[in-house]
Amino acid sequence: MSSSTIKTTQSEQVEISILGFGQVIPEGMSFNACPNRETKIDFGTILKDRKASKFFSKQDSLALLACHQAWSMSNIVDPNYHDRTGIYLCVGILPFEDKPLQKIAELSQTDGMLDMQKSSTDSFNAMNPLLTFKCLPNMPLYHVSATLGITGRYFMTYPGIPEWFSALERAVFDLQSGLVDYAIVGAAADQNNYLVQHHIRRIRPDLLDKLVDVSSAMVLTTQRNGTPLARIKNIETKYQAFNPLGNKSLLVQSSGAFFAHTGVVEPSLYLNFKLQERNDKELCYSWKGSNYNSCSMTLELL
Amino acid sequence: MNKRVVITGIGAVTPIGNNVKDFARNLFAMRSGAGRIQRFDPAELPTKIACEVKNLDGDFRDVKITFALVAAREALRHAFGQLAIPDHAKSLLSMGIGLELFAVDDLISLHNKGHENVEDANSLTFLNTPSDICAHLICQEAKINHSPLLHISACAAGTDAIGTAFLKIRAGHVQVALAGGTDSMINPMGLAGFCRIGAMTQKNDTPDIASRPFDKDRDGFVLGEGSGFLVLEEEEFAKKRGAKILATLEGYGNSLDAYSISDPHPEGAGALKSMSRALSIAGLNVDQIDAVNAHGTATPKNDPAESAAIRKLLGERYKQVPVSSTKSLIGHCISAAGAIETVVCVLSFLENKLHATRNLTEVAPGCELRHILGEPIEFKGRYILKNSFGFGGQNGSLIVGRWVNS
Numbered sequence: 001m002s003s004s005t006i007k008t009t010q011s012e013q014v015e016i017s018i019l020g021f022g023q024v025i026p027e028g029m030s031f032n033a034c035p036n037r038e039t040k041i042d043f044g045t046i047l048k049d050r051k052a053s054k055f056f057s058k059q060d061s062l063a064l065l066a067c068h069q070a071w072s073m074s075n076i077v078d079p080n081y082h083d084r085t086g087i088y089l090c091v092g093i094l095p096f097e098d099k100p101l102q103k104i105a106e107l108s109q110t111d112g113m114l115d116m117q118k119s120s121t122d123s124f125n126a127m128n129p130l131l132t133f134k135c136l137p138n139m140p141l142y143h144v145s146a147t148l149g150i151t152g153r154y155f156m157t158y159p160g161i162p163e164w165f166s167a168l169e170r171a172v173f174d175l176q177s178g179l180v181d182y183a184i185v186g187a188a189a190d191q192n193n194y195l196v197q198h199h200i201r202r203i204r205p206d207l208l209d210k211l212v213d214v215s216s217a218m219v220l221t222t223q224r225n226g227t228p229l230a231r232i233k234n235i236e237t238k239y240q241a242f243n244p245l246g247n248k249s250l251l252v253q254s255s256g257a258f259f260a261h262t263g264v265v266e267p268s269l270y271l272n273f274k275l276q277e278r279n280d281k282e283l284c285y286s287w288k289g290s291n292y293n294s295c296s297m298t299l300e301l302l
Numbered sequence: 303m304n305k306r307v308v309i310t311g312i313g314a315v316t317p318i319g320n321n322v323k324d325f326a327r328n329l330f331a332m333r334s335g336a337g338r339i340q341r342f343d344p345a346e347l348p349t350k351i352a353c354e355v356k357n358l359d360g361d362f363r364d365v366k367i368t369f370a371l372v373a374a375r376e377a378l379r380h381a382f383g384q385l386a387i388p389d390h391a392k393s394l395l396s397m398g399i400g401l402e403l404f405a406v407d408d409l410i411s412l413h414n415k416g417h418e419n420v421e422d423a424n425s426l427t428f429l430n431t432p433s434d435i436c437a438h439l440i441c442q443e444a445k446i447n448h449s450p451l452l453h454i455s456a457c458a459a460g461t462d463a464i465g466t467a468f469l470k471i472r473a474g475h476v477q478v479a480l481a482g483g484t485d486s487m488i489n490p491m492g493l494a495g496f497c498r499i500g501a502m503t504q505k506n507d508t509p510d511i512a513s514r515p516f517d518k519d520r521d522g523f524v525l526g527e528g529s530g531f532l533v534l535e536e537e538e539f540a541k542k543r544g545a546k547i548l549a550t551l552e553g554y555g556n557s558l559d560a561y562s563i564s565d566p567h568p569e570g571a572g573a574l575k576s577m578s579r580a581l582s583i584a585g586l587n588v589d590q591i592d593a594v595n596a597h598g599t600a601t602p603k604n605d606p607a608e609s610a611a612i613r614k615l616l617g618e619r620y621k622q623v624p625v626s627s628t629k630s631l632i633g634h635c636i637s638a639a640g641a642i643e644t645v646v647c648v649l650s651f652l653e654n655k656l657h658a659t660r661n662l663t664e665v666a667p668g669c670e671l672r673h674i675l676g677e678p679i680e681f682k683g684r685y686i687l688k689n690s691f692g693f694g695g696q697n698g699s700l701i702v703g704r705w706v707n708s
Binding site: 244 | 342343344347401402406410411413414435438439441442446448449450451453454455456462466469470473491495497498500556557559560561562563564571575579692693695
């Protein structure tokens with residue numbers, strides 16, 4: 001079976017530039033080191049209502065903080081931005097808070113077996129209703145849109161690097177089609193939790209002691225106002241269908257760009273790091289899972 | 303130059319039929335798929351009923367994978383007479399999908415033994431069936447060679463998946479798309495989560511009349527499950543290969559409410575935007591909309607907000623344009639809802655009928671529209687507007703059209 005290559009090049013299309021970026025990473029993290037595995041979540045003055053933070057899962061917080069940073073850096077003053085901005089997010093393997101999970105397990109069993117009588121009473125009554133909001137994977141979209149007042153288009157996906165590229169391609173599509181003028185493309189990975197650790201343990205145990213909670217975002221535009229940092233030169237994705245049950249390693253991707261495993265955040269975080277360094281005229285992120293499954297993005301610095 | 307998008311295949315696994323033929327028969331007979339939950343004992347949970355898929359065996363413990371495979375295969379066979387999409391077509395899969403299976407019994411095993419002490423972690427199905435497995439399996443079977451597009455915008459996911467595929471074909475990026483959604487939250491954790499936020503009905507003694515969209519006695523939704531898939535093609539590509547065209551897809555719009563984590567905007571501001579954007583992409587005037595397949599969940603807040611948005615969109619024509627909610631029959635299939643309900647729109651053109659909103663006996667204040675009550679009605683219209691609105695303010699709308707060979 002043949003694979004397909006999808007290319008987006010600037011020469012044929014409307015130019016898309018990057019206005020700003022944001023990221024949330026553990027303190028001291030660099031390409032080659034990650035001395036601290038804990039990521040500090042600090043909303044600062046972002047939330048209009050501090051009480052709203054009770055609705056946030058770690059994933060929600062990571063996504064909002066990175067998107068907010070990128071948006072602030074972009075300094076967009078367009079009064080029509082609300083309807084003319086789209087949000088394109090990719091989250092990692094779905095997390096779940098540890099404490100409530102353990103509580104549910106403890107209160108739902110008798111002699112080591114599921115006991116629905118107990119589950120539907122003891123466990124149910126102990127469940128905080130907010131937990132439902134926290135474990136929905138689409139909630140980062142809500143938090144980013146509500147905080148920034150964005151009512152335009154959206155695309156929400158998961159759980160890996162190829163899917164982040166799907167979000168990026170959709171943003172580029174909407175920008176080039178004129179459906180939006182600005183696009184926030186973000187990624188968030190809450191990885192230090194019971195569920196994700198379990199998943200990684202089964203599929204890529206070598207990454208288990210490298211998991212970090214990270215997020216990253218960039219703001220793209222077709223508009224000529226503002227001070228762009230870079231422009232997108234090329235996006236390329238290659239895919240050949242594979243049997244996921246026999247190729248699990250293709251389901252948890254990493255190019256090894258960082259010492260820490262940054263999951264779905266890797267491509268945008270890599271480019272953000274490189275954008276901050278500004279050492280090269282051209283930046284390229286590339287992941288290759290096999291000869292037939294790969295993604296890459298090239299930026300030209302301005 | 304935009305390409306025209308046509309629908310050439312449909313597939314469905316639903317609480318009232320595990321294929322399109324059975325589904326259509328029961329849909330227009332207005333049969334309810336609701337009953338007491340059989341898959342597990344809901345014990346003392348406040349809600350004990352759901353619309354479950356019946357009599358469908360599969361290899362996967364995460365039933366939504368089985369649902370997706372069965373519905374996708376039916377749609378592909380319908381369109382091509384085989385599972386594989388023709389080699390020369392540029393194709394893609396775009397699907398809405400729900401959360402990974404949250405099996406509490408597996409969670410208990412892991413909790414008690416610890417990660418390290420579980421002898422064979424692979425034997426545990428808890429998180430052993432990540433949703434992306436489903437997409438790659440379908441791509442492999444259908445010989446799709448474009449990275450699958452997975453949508454997790456909750457209740458809008460199925461509609462967003464179809465809309466995204468529509469945009470890709472319209473722009474000429476691909477010629478064929480398999481688009482739809484699959485979901486099941488009918489498991490102890492899923493049910494408990496929805497119960498905990500008070501979103502579901504508690505009419506446990508009368509399951510067949512529990513799902514009451516737009517009715518004054520509604521008290522929340524009935525959880526459903528299933529899968530719906532459509533084969534979308536670029537019109538010329540479909541014509542060239544001699545495909546039978548079932549319907550057209552004319553427009554898609556989506557929007558963000560940016561309003562409340564749990565409630566839609568009370569005036570349906572976001573819903574109105576997604577419908578208007580779908581019309582704009584379709585190049586249609588609002589007067590050309592002949593019917594609405596509503597999101598219609600039967601929750602106290604969705605129904606009046608959606609009604610307000612539809613009234614604003616249609617103006618005085620809201621008294622004439624028929625509206626129905628498929629969730630009154632099959633419950634709320636979450637990420638699959640929009641996909642199954644789009645299949646319903648295609649069936650409405652094929653059967654020249656619109657089903658009614660079951661159990662709607664007295665329209666609730668604020669929900670005034672031209673609801674179809676009691677029995678299906680004859681339908682000869684050209685365009686149906688399909689809405690899906692997600693928790694957290696994500697709104698998607700499609701416009702499905704009757705196929706008229708020009």
